[in-house]
Amino acid sequence: MAAVLQVRDLTKAFGGVHAVNGVSFEVHEGEILGLIGPNGSGKSTLFNCILGQLAPSSGEVRIDGRAITGMRPCDLNRLGIGRTFQLLQVFPQLTVRENLVLAGQEHQGSMWTRLLGPRDAGLTAAAERMIEFFRLTALAGERAGALSYGQQKLLDVAMAFMAGPRLVLLDEPAGGVNLTMLAGLRERLRAINESERATFVVIEHNMEFVMSLCTRILVLAEGRIIAEGAPEAIRNDPRVIEAYLGT
Amino acid sequence: MSGKRGLSLIFLLAAGVLVAAPFGLKPYGIYLLSLWAVMTIAAIGLNLTLGYAGQISLAQAAFVGIGAYTGALLTTNGWPLGAAFALAIVLCFAIGWLLGYPALRVAHHYLAFVTLSFATLVYLVLRNEEWLTKGVYGISGIPRPTLLGWSTKGPVDFYFFCLGVLALASLAAWWLIRSPWGRAFTALRENPIRALSLGIDTRRYTLMAFAIGSALGGVAGVLYAPLVQFIEPNAFALNLSFNLLLMVIVGGAGRFFGPFLGAAVSVLLPEWLRFSEGLYLILYAIFVMVLLAFFPSGLLGLAERAQKSWLRSSKSAT
DSSP states (O other): OOEEEEEEEEEEEEETEEEEEEEEEETTOOOOOOOOOOOSSEEEEEEETTSSSSOSEEEEEEEEEEEEOOOOHHHHHHTEEEEESSSSOTTTTSSSHHHHHHHHHHHHHHHHHHSSSSSSTHHHHHHHHHHTTOOGGGGTTTTTGGGHHHHHHHHHHHHHHHOOEEEEESSSSSTTHHHHHHHHHHHHHHHHHHHOOOOEEOOOOOHHHHHOOSEEEEEEEEEEEEEOOOOOHHHHHHHIIIIIIII | OOOOHHHHHHHHHHHHHHHGGGGGGGGHHHHHHHHHHHHHEEEEEEEIIITTTOOOSSSHHHHHHHHHHHHHHHHTTTHHHHHHHHHHHHHHHHHHHHHHHHHHHOOHHHHHHHHHHHHHHHHHHHHHHHHHHOOOGOOOOOOOOOETTOOOOSHHHHHHHHHHHHHHHHHHHHHHHEEEEEEEEHHHHHHHHHHHHHHHHHHHHHHHHHHHHHHHHHHHHHHHHHHSSSGGGGGGSSSHHHHHHHHHHHHHHTOTTTHHHHHHHHHHHHHHHHGGGGHHHHHHHHHHHHHHOOOOTTTHHHHHHHHHHHHHHHHOOO
């Protein structure tokens, strides 16, 4: 299997603090990789370094073998890498539909055809499909800010998939989402993973969710990878229990 | 009555009033209405930069000034007003683009100060570079254009000319705001980091928001010069920048019709309050303070709230 994402020796230091400290791993096509670890272990910083939001102090990131370190987030997104953030990030003043159209629009044509060309060529239809897929039909015309937290979270995830990305990095998709909705979210993610061969990296504190969704799990503590393996193995790893699960 | 039908009814009524208004007014009233049209264009530009894209600018007066001096210098030297429009648009677009670069690094009050400094700089150039601008003596005798045999010399004719330019500028702004660019501008304002992660090139859109907003300021300036027929640097000092900012905020930033209302409040309301003689500016200031303290989303925000509660009460009544 080809590696979609390769991270080599990635380090990010804030002054003397090494938030990410020499992390290396690979993610293969179609994989759902879980990234767990205590708060402050460097998971989100790692995401931000991979996605160009932060410049790593050293190390390298490759997508499909191509070095992307230093590229801007918007260019990475147009290469087919989507993400969601730990804190909710929808556009509250826009409707659900507009949020989704916005999430897809920059993947069509150039800036000039977006201004002067035909409006919404296929975008609205794609947004409708996404709305249906994530069961947001009744809310499509509502302003995103008026939705409940869990519904906004679903929208947030749906937006990351609007452009049909190959690789999506999800930062705590289950945080604050109720159990029924959570099962639905897991089902959706699995379906996209299977039908589109989309690859995911998921940061999550909800163990039930992460263990049942992911095919492989990395455990991060103090900026380093301390364990890696299948969900069952991770659950029983004494180092992981000490650093994280046992508490 | 549905919201959409109500809105188009209000729109048609307003358009009718605007067309009929000059026939019942004295020249000064017509002048004020023309000034309203000109200021609305400048405010539409600032609303694009500030209201939609969320980039504060205190430099809009500088672009009105650049436009006005471009118009005055060209037309007093025998060039047609059309050439002045073209040059002012290109000039203000380019300078506005450059002014956008600081916005890539700083935001909010820092950006306000950067743009304020720029406005001061332009003012100083207008005042001190006498070889070009005639300094504090100003430029007089600015001619009004003749279009295909239609002379706009008279106040009513020139008012309709202003109204026509306003209509064109509004259509262009409407087109832009409804395009994917408009959505991208809103995304820029609401959450630039998320926008970036969705492939939106926030750098380019920020520069564009500044450039297009500034170009509209230039258009307003080109129109302002033949309206007053005499320009001098003080007309484009910081006062005007603050006034334009007030128009956008009072009308309702980020709402399409906000600048129309805001400019009406800023240009016309002080005149209506003149019955109170010495008190009129005090009354005006109190009105603005109360409005913004209680309705920070401006007049249109207030109207939306009123409409919503009306719909709710009519729903619960049935």
